Amino acid sequence: xxxxxxxxxxxxxxxxxxxxxxxxxxxxxxxxxxxxxxxxxxxxxxxxxxxxxxxxxxxxxxxxxxxxxxxxxxxxxxxxxxxxxxxxxxxxxxxxxxxxxxxxxxxxxxxxxxxxxxxxxxxxxxxxxxxxxxxxxxxxxxxxxxxxxxxxxxxxxxxxxxxxxxxxxxxxxxxxxxxxxxxxxxxxxxxxxxxxxxxxxxxxxxxxxxxxxxxxxxxxxxxxxxxxxxxxxxxxxxxxxxxxxxxxxxxxxxxxxxxxxxxxxxxxxxxxxxxxxxxxxxxxxxxxxxxxxxxxxxxxxxxxxxxxxxxxxxxxxxxxxxxxxxxxxxxxxxxxxxxxxxxxxxxxxxxxxxxxxxxxxxxxxxxxxxxxxxxxxxxxxxxxxxxxxxxxxxxxxxxxxxxxxxxxxxxxxxxxxxxxxxxxxxxxxxxxxxxxxxxxxxxxxxxxxxxxxxxxxxxxxxxxxxxxxxxxxxxxxxxxxxxxxxxxxxxxxxxxxxxxxxxxxxxxxxxxxxxxxxxxxxxxxxxxxxxxxxxxxxxxxxxxxxxxxxxxxxxxxxxxxxxxxxxxxxxxxxxxxxxxxxxxxxxxxxxxxxxxxxxxxxxxxxxxxxxxxxxxxxxxxxxxx
Numbered sequence: 001x002x003x004x005x006x007x008x009x010x011x012x013x014x015x016x017x018x019x020x021x022x023x024x025x026x027x028x029x030x031x032x033x034x035x036x037x038x039x040x041x042x043x044x045x046x047x048x049x050x051x052x053x054x055x056x057x058x059x060x061x062x063x064x065x066x067x068x069x070x071x072x073x074x075x076x077x078x079x080x081x082x083x084x085x086x087x088x089x090x091x092x093x094x095x096x097x098x099x100x101x102x103x104x105x106x107x108x109x110x111x112x113x114x115x116x117x118x119x120x121x122x123x124x125x126x127x128x129x130x131x132x133x134x135x136x137x138x139x140x141x142x143x144x145x146x147x148x149x150x151x152x153x154x155x156x157x158x159x160x161x162x163x164x165x166x167x168x169x170x171x172x173x174x175x176x177x178x179x180x181x182x183x184x185x186x187x188x189x190x191x192x193x194x195x196x197x198x199x200x201x202x203x204x205x206x207x208x209x210x211x212x213x214x215x216x217x218x219x220x221x222x223x224x225x226x227x228x229x230x231x232x233x234x235x236x237x238x239x240x241x242x243x244x245x246x247x248x249x250x251x252x253x254x255x256x257x258x259x260x261x262x263x264x265x266x267x268x269x270x271x272x273x274x275x276x277x278x279x280x281x282x283x284x285x286x287x288x289x290x291x292x293x294x295x296x297x298x299x300x301x302x303x304x305x306x307x308x309x310x311x312x313x314x315x316x317x318x319x320x321x322x323x324x325x326x327x328x329x330x331x332x333x334x335x336x337x338x339x340x341x342x343x344x345x346x347x348x349x350x351x352x353x354x355x356x357x358x359x360x361x362x363x364x365x366x367x368x369x370x371x372x373x374x375x376x377x378x379x380x381x382x383x384x385x386x387x388x389x390x391x392x393x394x395x396x397x398x399x400x401x402x403x404x405x406x407x408x409x410x411x412x413x414x415x416x417x418x419x420x421x422x423x424x425x426x427x428x429x430x431x432x433x434x435x436x437x438x439x440x441x442x443x444x445x446x447x448x449x450x451x452x453x454x455x456x457x458x459x460x461x462x463x464x465x466x467x468x469x470x471x472x473x474x475x476x477x478x479x480x481x482x483x484x485x486x487x488x489x490x491x492x493x494x495x496x497x498x499x500x501x502x503x504x505x506x507x508x509x510x511x512x513x514x515x516x517x518x519x520x521x522x523x524x525x526x527x528x529x530x531x532x533x534x535x536x537x538x539x540x541x542x543x544x545x546x547x548x549x550x551x552x553x554x555x556x557x558x559x560x561x562x563x564x565x566x567x568x569x570x571x572x573x574x575x576x577x578x579x580x581x582x583x584x585x586x587x588x589x590x591x592x593x594x595x596x597x598x599x600x601x602x603x604x605x606x607x608x609x610x611x612x613x614x615x616x617x618x619x620x621x622x623x624x625x
Contacts, residue, residue, distance in 0.1 A: 146193025
């Protein structure tokens with residue numbers, strides 16, 4: 001690989017020529033490597049992109065293979081021909097029926113999109129809701145996948161049997177059920193497809209073989225329930241299909257360098273970031289409890305000061321330390337202490353801490369005030385008013401918010417601090433500048449950590465970029481005994497209009513402790529996710545992500561310290577969270593050109609420093625190149 005920047009060698013990132021052990025002279029034309037996949041989805045069934053099956057389950061394996069996804073809603077005008085330039089494949093995962101005219105439009109569009117060689121990957125049905133009028137188009141689309149679409153459908157599968165099963169593709173996390181799901185009869189065309197699961201059932205014309213999972217030069221298909229298994233009792237999903245193997249075969253097995261945001265200088269990336277929730281909470285941990293110390297002070301003394309070798313991004317909520325909004329000025333001292341530490345990166349966890357970001361996309365102060373009135377808090381009893389006065393006389397600031405109608409104690413309200421009308425500029429750029437007030441001169445806030453439901457709208461994402469910062473949070477990656485599937489490992493990030501949100505590498509302790517109701521040692525389970533996302537494939541960096549309220553409980557603090565020690569002793573490369581966010585952005589911007597046999601040029605990679613070659617036993621790097 002010929003790199004655009006020779007300084008990469010000094011950074012121990014080897015962009016060099018890949019030379020096969022037994023080289024064969026092949027003349028090729030220099031070309032751009034297509035790593036884009038266009039996804040069609042139906043917003044009537046899956047309202048927003050991040051709610052689609054493709055985003056939740058399929059996008060991460062495709063990211064791992066080096067592909068980036070864009071989405072188009074079939075309820076909007078379908079993409080024009082220009083949108084297909086550089087697209088490797090079109091991907092659909094339709095299950096819910098569409099109205100007949102829309103299904104017909106989808107069939108026509110898919111035919112036009114794939115007639116010149118763009119691959120088509122189908123999970124579920126091709127165009128549910130299509131009428132008999134679309135049968136010729138559907139047959140042509142299936143034929144491009146090496147399959148013959150018949151009129152037969154097996155509703156009752158008792159007596160159906162497995163004729164052939166490719167165990168590299170089928171039975172990944174769950175074996176096939178003994179009672180098979182229903183399926184269409186899709187005859188494999190000889191020499192045109194590679195069937196991975198072939199079933200046989202009795203039809204009106206006798207026994208019929210159906211390739212319900214197959215790949216070909218035209219793409220791939222996994223029918224109905226033969227991709228994902230949903231367990232209703234546990235509300236969990238498992239892959240029946242091996243998504244890594246299936247997608248690789250469906251996209252063609254061409255070798256290419258894969259932009260990899262998990263690794264730097266050959267080591268797994270480690271980064272840690274802390275959301276400010278619980279900054280002023282009084283700890284229950286001795287001896288700090290007797291001293292009436294806050295959770296943030298405990299985290300500073302137990303999890304940050306003793307680890308100067310481990311970078312950490314600390315994000316304060318403006319309202320928590322701004323008395324005019326209902327916060328407490330006592331938290332300002334620990335903010336200054338933390339932001340002065342060289343290992344601490346200054347970050348913001350918003351100004352008023354929104355819970356429901358979509359509420360603020362078309363903000364209505366009157367509607368917000370109605371919600372405030374509906375959740376009106378009781379008046380403060382006289383005895384507690386006197387206690388508050390005595391606390392001030394003693395030089396201690398009493399806890400705030402319990403009786404303040406403009407400080408939410410629940411996420412039933414749109415945000416925590418409600419006194420002033422919402423202002424996007426103050427919530428984003430203003431919050432970043434607010435955080436900088438407590439940092440030494442010249443130390444800027446480079447990271448914005450999303451709050452609440454962590455699904456910001458496009459203008460909010462744009463505001464972070466325009467403020468000169470990067471963004472992170474969301475995704476909630478889990479892969480452990482409670483969430484035992486790669487289906488719960490999210491992609492690198494998500495697109496929202498023209499903007500992009502970068503997901504955290506791992507979930508935080510809130511999901512491990514049942515929304516901070518216990519068990520408070522639950523965060524120890526993160527270790528399973530770290531192992532499962534490292535081997536047999538490195539899917540995510542090592543991300544230690546938690547809240548300041550972990551300083552409240554001894555068990556929660558013990559878990560945090562356990563992972564700090566694990567990182568300190570492990571073969572990782574520690575960086576700040578903003579550096580990871582920049583690397584993750586580079587995954588999307590990277591452009592790859594193939595310039596010769598087993599030679600590539602990498603450009604527009606931003607902060608991304610690593611490409612990965614899979615199945616590389618038979619190749620070696622040409623260091624001289």
